[in-house]
Amino acid sequence: MTSMAGALGRATFEFLAYVYRLYALFSETLYWLFIGRWKTRKKLGRKSIALFMAEVGYHSIPIIFLILFLVGAILGINALAQLEKFGQETFMAQGIAVTLTREMGPLLVGIVIAARVGAAMTAELGTMKVSEEVMALSTMAIEPVRFLVVPRFIGLVVMMPFLTILADLVGMVGGALVGVGIFQRIALSEYYELTISGLLNRDIITGLVKSMVFGTLIALVACHEGLAVEGGAEGVGRATTRSVVSSIVLIILADGLFTALFYRLGLT
Amino acid sequence: MGGSGCGKSTLLKHLVGVYKPDEGGIFWKGRNICRFSRREMDEYRRRFGILFQSGALFNSMNVGDNVALPLREHSDLDEKIIRMVVKIKLEQVGLRGFEDLLPSQISGGMKKRVGLARAIAMDPELVFYDEPSAGLDPIVTAVVDQLIMDLSRKMGITSIVVTHDMTSAFRIADHMVMLYQGKVIADGSPEEIKGSRDERVLQFIHGSPDGPIPLQQSKGDYLADLFDVDPANWSRGR
Numbered sequence: 001m002t003s004m005a006g007a008l009g010r011a012t013f014e015f016l017a018y019v020y021r022l023y024a025l026f027s028e029t030l031y032w033l034f035i036g037r038w039k040t041r042k043k044l045g046r047k048s049i050a051l052f053m054a055e056v057g058y059h060s061i062p063i064i065f066l067i068l069f070l071v072g073a074i075l076g077i078n079a080l081a082q083l084e085k086f087g088q089e090t091f092m093a094q095g096i097a098v099t100l101t102r103e104m105g106p107l108l109v110g111i112v113i114a115a116r117v118g119a120a121m122t123a124e125l126g127t128m129k130v131s132e133e134v135m136a137l138s139t140m141a142i143e144p145v146r147f148l149v150v151p152r153f154i155g156l157v158v159m160m161p162f163l164t165i166l167a168d169l170v171g172m173v174g175g176a177l178v179g180v181g182i183f184q185r186i187a188l189s190e191y192y193e194l195t196i197s198g199l200l201n202r203d204i205i206t207g208l209v210k211s212m213v214f215g216t217l218i219a220l221v222a223c224h225e226g227l228a229v230e231g232g233a234e235g236v237g238r239a240t241t242r243s244v245v246s247s248i249v250l251i252i253l254a255d256g257l258f259t260a261l262f263y264r265l266g267l268t
Numbered sequence: 269m270g271g272s273g274c275g276k277s278t279l280l281k282h283l284v285g286v287y288k289p290d291e292g293g294i295f296w297k298g299r300n301i302c303r304f305s306r307r308e309m310d311e312y313r314r315r316f317g318i319l320f321q322s323g324a325l326f327n328s329m330n331v332g333d334n335v336a337l338p339l340r341e342h343s344d345l346d347e348k349i350i351r352m353v354v355k356i357k358l359e360q361v362g363l364r365g366f367e368d369l370l371p372s373q374i375s376g377g378m379k380k381r382v383g384l385a386r387a388i389a390m391d392p393e394l395v396f397y398d399e400p401s402a403g404l405d406p407i408v409t410a411v412v413d414q415l416i417m418d419l420s421r422k423m424g425i426t427s428i429v430v431t432h433d434m435t436s437a438f439r440i441a442d443h444m445v446m447l448y449q450g451k452v453i454a455d456g457s458p459e460e461i462k463g464s465r466d467e468r469v470l471q472f473i474h475g476s477p478d479g480p481i482p483l484q485q486s487k488g489d490y491l492a493d494l495f496d497v498d499p500a501n502w503s504r505g506r
Contacts, residue, residue, distance in 0.1 A: 131324060132321070135286060139285070139313055141341075
């Protein structure tokens, strides 16, 4: 019992220490984003920001498209199965729209991006660390956070809401395919009208706020794990795994916190 | 200079401000760099270049962008001038025309030379080299050594070279320091080092397997380790 309490205490302490390290990296990133570059007149690499935005956004479109289309279709089948018991199949449009924009859209995009982009960022930064490239930057008086972390951070935080909007739309199309196309329980015009009337601005905004928070978490975890790599190729592998797992856990934790907060604020 | 694990690279990392010493200081032009503020450290780092053992080139950038990086970061030079400086620096290391290649497309020796071009891009007062001849064949080693000597003699750049390659060390050095187990055991001109009476120094510069620098632990230590007993008790028990 004592050893279990000790292990729990150690795990809590390690988690808090990890969150503190992420906070330290976050504050350093914000410093270079808003204060440092004006104070020191050092530029942020526009080319690298554009590259990361393309990597996060453009190159993630096919996988987001595939996954959210299928999830939308699955949600559609489940909604139909339940709603037809009450003869209310038409409500599936609203159900899918609200579920996707508030919850499933940002959450699934966050998980996909953590696995696809976050892992790649950790592996790239980790390899740079073990091959002395990060040290080379420091010795050239080039701050690694400004040069390496800020462009990745901007890429993720800016592109996540766009991907989420795309995911929401594709998911709704998936749902429509089931309800309108395959089972023909609802007309396309009705599906469209019910989706539009069922969605409130706050549904969309809360989903987009979540997506930006998830982007921030993925960027911080991926960069922190990459820059903290020790011990060669094995260390890079371990850090990459840790990066994906930690990002997904933190995304789900943050999602829970935000959902509770929005409920408390009457934004549900 | 000194054997593997004697602390050469650690000392170099202290000199360039990557590590801070537990005690003592590192003085540059009479000022202790360990007490430098962030801005002073940046200023100090702009005065020197460093060639890493692996070259430490950025794999996502081509050769030209690697050499141009410190210029783009620390100068207000026009892009046209930067490209011209890159060509001059690459010409100095014999690699003009390789600007568009990626680090993965060039050999280890070429990577070192690109690393050297990047190290001298800002016309530094001082260049640090970490094992410049490691992993290079004798001809490329001689080319790199010649570059180091040219930079010192023609451009007045001071070079601090960490190495355990004795042929290279005696070719380029005006002054040598030898480390052993983290301590300085010899300090002087190449002639003084060659004439040293310290057997550890002589064993190292002649590359002899026999001498006071052991390659293996004593037989007592080995047997004590094998049977998992304290070495002191093992000797007493014998």
